[in-house]
Amino acid sequence: MKRKDFSNLEITVQNKKDTIFEHEYSIAGVAPNLRGIYATMYFQTPLKTKITTHTFSKENTTPEVELSIFLAESLNYIQKGIDANATIDNIVSKLTFETIIGNNHFDEIAKLRAARMLWSKLIKQFNPKNQSSFALHINATIETSFDAFQAISGGCQCVISKDKKHLFFEEETGILKTIDPWAGSTHVEQRTEEIATKSWILFKNSTV
Amino acid sequence: MSNFFINEFPPSSSAAWKQKIQFELDGADYNQKLLTKTNEGITISPFYHLDTFEKLTIPLPKEDYKICTKISISSEEMANIEALKATENDSTALLFEASKPFNPTLLFHNLLQKNIEFHFKFNFLDEGFINKLVLKLADETAYFNIDIIGNLARTGNWFKSLKKDNSILKNLIKDNSDSFIISIDTTIYQNAGANTVQQIAYALAHTNEYLTVFGDEIANRIQFKFATGSNYFFEIAKIRAFRYLYNLILGEYNTTAIAKIYTEPSLRNKTLFGATINTLRTTAESMSAILGGSTTIATNFTSGEFVENQQLVLMDKLSFKNAQHIATESYYIEYLTKQLAEKALIIFKDIERSGGFLSQLKEGTIQRKIKENAQKEQAQFDAGNLVLLGTNKYSNEFDSKEDLQINPSLKGTSYKTLIIPITPKRLAKKLEQKRIKDEA
Numbered sequence: 001m002k003r004k005d006f007s008n009l010e011i012t013v014q015n016k017k018d019t020i021f022e023h024e025y026s027i028a029g030v031a032p033n034l035r036g037i038y039a040t041m042y043f044q045t046p047l048k049t050k051i052t053t054h055t056f057s058k059e060n061t062t063p064e065v066e067l068s069i070f071l072a073e074s075l076n077y078i079q080k081g082i083d084a085n086a087t088i089d090n091i092v093s094k095l096t097f098e099t100i101i102g103n104n105h106f107d108e109i110a111k112l113r114a115a116r117m118l119w120s121k122l123i124k125q126f127n128p129k130n131q132s133s134f135a136l137h138i139n140a141t142i143e144t145s146f147d148a149f150q151a152i153s154g155g156c157q158c159v160i161s162k163d164k165k166h167l168f169f170e171e172e173t174g175i176l177k178t179i180d181p182w183a184g185s186t187h188v189e190q191r192t193e194e195i196a197t198k199s200w201i202l203f204k205n206s207t208v
Numbered sequence: 209m210s211n212f213f214i215n216e217f218p219p220s221s222s223a224a225w226k227q228k229i230q231f232e233l234d235g236a237d238y239n240q241k242l243l244t245k246t247n248e249g250i251t252i253s254p255f256y257h258l259d260t261f262e263k264l265t266i267p268l269p270k271e272d273y274k275i276c277t278k279i280s281i282s283s284e285e286m287a288n289i290e291a292l293k294a295t296e297n298d299s300t301a302l303l304f305e306a307s308k309p310f311n312p313t314l315l316f317h318n319l320l321q322k323n324i325e326f327h328f329k330f331n332f333l334d335e336g337f338i339n340k341l342v343l344k345l346a347d348e349t350a351y352f353n354i355d356i357i358g359n360l361a362r363t364g365n366w367f368k369s370l371k372k373d374n375s376i377l378k379n380l381i382k383d384n385s386d387s388f389i390i391s392i393d394t395t396i397y398q399n400a401g402a403n404t405v406q407q408i409a410y411a412l413a414h415t416n417e418y419l420t421v422f423g424d425e426i427a428n429r430i431q432f433k434f435a436t437g438s439n440y441f442f443e444i445a446k447i448r449a450f451r452y453l454y455n456l457i458l459g460e461y462n463t464t465a466i467a468k469i470y471t472e473p474s475l476r477n478k479t480l481f482g483a484t485i486n487t488l489r490t491t492a493e494s495m496s497a498i499l500g501g502s503t504t505i506a507t508n509f510t511s512g513e514f515v516e517n518q519q520l521v522l523m524d525k526l527s528f529k530n531a532q533h534i535a536t537e538s539y540y541i542e543y544l545t546k547q548l549a550e551k552a553l554i555i556f557k558d559i560e561r562s563g564g565f566l567s568q569l570k571e572g573t574i575q576r577k578i579k580e581n582a583q584k585e586q587a588q589f590d591a592g593n594l595v596l597l598g599t600n601k602y603s604n605e606f607d608s609k610e611d612l613q614i615n616p617s618l619k620g621t622s623y624k625t626l627i628i629p630i631t632p633k634r635l636a637k638k639l640e641q642k643r644i645k646d647e648a
Contacts, residue, residue: 001420004460006560011456011549015262017537024258025219105495106534124216145488164605168488171595172477173440177244177252178540181441184258185538187530 021189023117023196047170048158052141063111063195068202070097070115071122075207078126088126089133096137101147108147109182110191112138112154117196118203142166155180222257229254246442247584248405250547256539263542264452264549267466268501268532274325276301276470276506284314291319301325301504309337312344325504326350327431327470333359333367335376342384351431351468353391354380357417361569362396364625374421381422388429388468390418395435399475399632401582404442405548407434408450409555410574412457413565416556420564424463432467434502436493437474443493444535445544447471447500452549453556470504471497479636481643482598482606501532575628582633589635599636603643 074095081091097115101108119136128134140151141160148159148166152175159166170176182188230238244252277294281287281304291302302324304315309332326348330338338352356373360366366373380389394411402410411432418426432450436443447469454467473493478486490507497505528534535541559568568574588594598606 001423003420003560003564004416006457006460006557009456009460009553009557011264011452011546011553013262013546014265017258017261017263019537020258106528121216146491149492164602165485165488165597167602168438168485168597169492171597171601172438172489173492174438174442175440177254179255181538181540183256183539184261184542185534186536187534188538 017184019186019189021193023193024184024189047152047156047176049164049167050139050158050160051164052160052162063107063114064198064202066099067111067115067118067195067199068206070099071118071199071203072206074119074122082126088123088128089130092123092128092133096139098139098141100141100143101151103144103147103150105150105153106182106188107191107195108150109154110188110195112140112151112156113180113182113188113192114196114199116155117192118200121200149175152176153182222255222259225255225257247403247581248442248548248551250405250544250551256543258539261537261539261542262546263537264449264546266448266451266501266536266545267455267464268451268536269466269468269503271503272529273498273502273531274301274504275299276303276325276327276504278303278305278506280304281306281310281315284311288315288317288319291315295319295322295324299324301327301506303327303329303506305329305331307331309334312341316344320345320348324348327504328353330354333373333376335379338380338389339383342387351388351391351470352380353393353431353433354389355391355393357414357566357569358391358393358396360566360627361414361574361630362393364627364629366626378421381426385425386429388431390422390426390429391431391433391470392418393433395433395472395474396630396632397578398435398437400578400630401476401585401633402578403581404439404446405551405555406577406581408446408453408548408552409559410565411450412453412552412556413559413568415454416457416560417565419457419461424458424461427458427461427463427465430465430468432469434469434471434497435474435476436471436497436500437477438489438492440492440496441541441544442548443496444500445541445548447497447502448535448541448545449548449552451501452545453553456553457556468504469500469502470506471500471502472506475632476634477596477636478634479596479599480640481603481608481636482596484607485597498528498531499535501535570627572628575630578630586633586635586638594635596636599639 077095078088078091082088097119099111099115115138116136120134123134137158138154138156139158139160140148140154140156142148142151145161145163145165145168148161148169151159152169175181226238229242233241242254246252275298277299279287279290279294279302287304291304294302300323302319304326306328326345328341328351330353333354333356338354342350342352354377356367356377368376377390392411392415394407394414397407397410411434415430415432418430434447434450436446451467451469455464458464471494473490477489494505494507559565562568565574585594589596589600592600595601598608
């Protein structure tokens with residue numbers, strides 16, 4: 001057969017998503033802080049690693065329950081601080097999200113993304129002066145090296161681990177070259193929305 | 209989740225975000241500090257945004273992926289025992305590697321009609337034997353993986369001769385018109401150090417040599433073999449971009465296909481020292497293969513204790529459904545997919561314009577291009593910009609429990625060749641040899 005002529009072949013690009021979740025406009029659209037993550041964070045402040053000798057066991061809880069408890073505890077702490085005349089910026093600078101990472105890869109990524117969205121929603125009510133108060137600092141404790149993968153992909157600032165093997169993900173995979181690399185993925189955005197919505201409802205119900 | 213955020217946060221744009229970032233950078237140069245330029249000539253931004261979204265429509269397989277165990281046949285009985293064991297450990301596919309014809313009745317004892325996918329890697333070409341095997345496996349899903357061009361690229365020689373190889377392949381395709389006879393083995397391009405764009409372009413050009421001879425009839429009867437390295441998102445995008453371009457090219461043959469893609473981890477980045485990291489490498493590589501939409505994934509190693517552990521890790525980590533759809537509409541992966549496809553298409557067109565893949569292989573152009581990129585990567589590794597843990601960084605901090613599956617030198621015996629063969633090159637090799645010498 002004669003060789004085909006491919007010289008006019010072109011790719012066809014589509015510039016509209018087929019599925020857009022409402023929060024994509026805001027978390028992608030608003031200030032980077034709403035993602036709770038500095039766009040520059042891994043470039044200016046490298047991801048931290050802490051080695052620990054503790055052994056942990058992951059409590060058998062859902063991401064939704066975990067986040068609702070985190071929000072309720074944060075609110076409680078903030079209110080005590082305000083009662084004691086501290087500023088919101090000062091109070092939240094001392095708060096971090098301490099979480100143990102499970103092995104459901106995409107649910108854990110969605111959990112960390114939802115945590116940052118909900119944190120900024122919570123903090124907004126107190127009108128902080130510092131933009132950085134919207135950014136949630138996440139310390140992720142991992143049980144196996146592989147769990148660092150979801151922790152980093154979800155955008156934690158610190159990995160707490162028993163050994164250094166998880167450095168593989170930082171050093172060799174290129175996954176820190178851009179922040180929030182799974183943003184837009186229909187599956188991940190859907191799980192993020194589900195987890196955020198349920199967590200907020202649980203949180204609201206627990207504080208009335 | 210109506211108005212969950214919109215009420216509190218006004219919408220904005222990537223321009224506004226960039227402005228914020230520049231504020232955070234406090235005078236440092238955005239382009240210099242935050243953009244990453246890759247060997248493929250692709251620029252990675254620190255963030256991706258809905259308002260710059262672009263994607264290609266990727267033809268994806270409907271079925272979930274299979275997990276494959278590789279088995280080398282030294283004796284049929286032993287291989288059969290290994291195969292049965294692998295299927296008990298949840299392997300849903302088996303790859304048999306053979307250096308000479310074998311007895312199918314012995315090998316497939318108790319393995320047939322169990323919904324297992326069979327793959328083959330033959331280091332020989334024997335028409336009569338393959339015809340018999342096709343007959344034996346008539347009711348099974350089987351991939352015979354004959355790739356005379358891949359064999360030429362890898363070994364430097366035809367199995368028999370240009371004429372004989374071609375006529376055997378023609379007969380096999382004619383006589384077994386429902387079977388997957390041909391494969392395009394692109395693993396050698398990755399293992400030898402070609403960059404992502406080159407790998408896609410060479411895969412296409414390699415494929416088009418067969419399409420030029422056999423036409424649209426074989427479009428749905430080819431299996432593609434890829435190797436994935438640990439450049440995670442690029443590897444996901446690589447397989448997606450290939451799927452897209454394969455169909456684009458098939459358009460010229462007035463047909464379409466959802467490619468069957470078998471993927472295994474790369475050899476290029478595996479190390480002897482800090483070999484414990486190899487498990488993480490392989491797992492991440494298999495994961496990118498799955499998310500890229502491979503139809504079958506395999507660990508790179510032949511059976512043994514190491515592999516059993518590996519399989520267990522994989523089964524535990526990678527048991528997601530509909531994995532081929534997860535990357536869909538991710539801003540970053542869709543961006544990479546488009547970039548890779550665009551750039552690979554340019555190289556593919558160049559190769560076609562200059563007479564095709566075989567002609568460039570005979571001239572040594574493909575080999576030279578791969579070597580150029582491999583040397584660039586080697587220099588990056590030597591300078592410590594491309595890291596392999598336990599080897600050029602934290603060199604004594606990881607367990608080096610010997611990974612017997614790695615052939616330290618990846619070197620064959622020397623023999624006379626028709627063209628320069630494309631050979632696997634491990635990045636860590638030189639440093640390891642020096643260290644072994646120093647420690648001796």
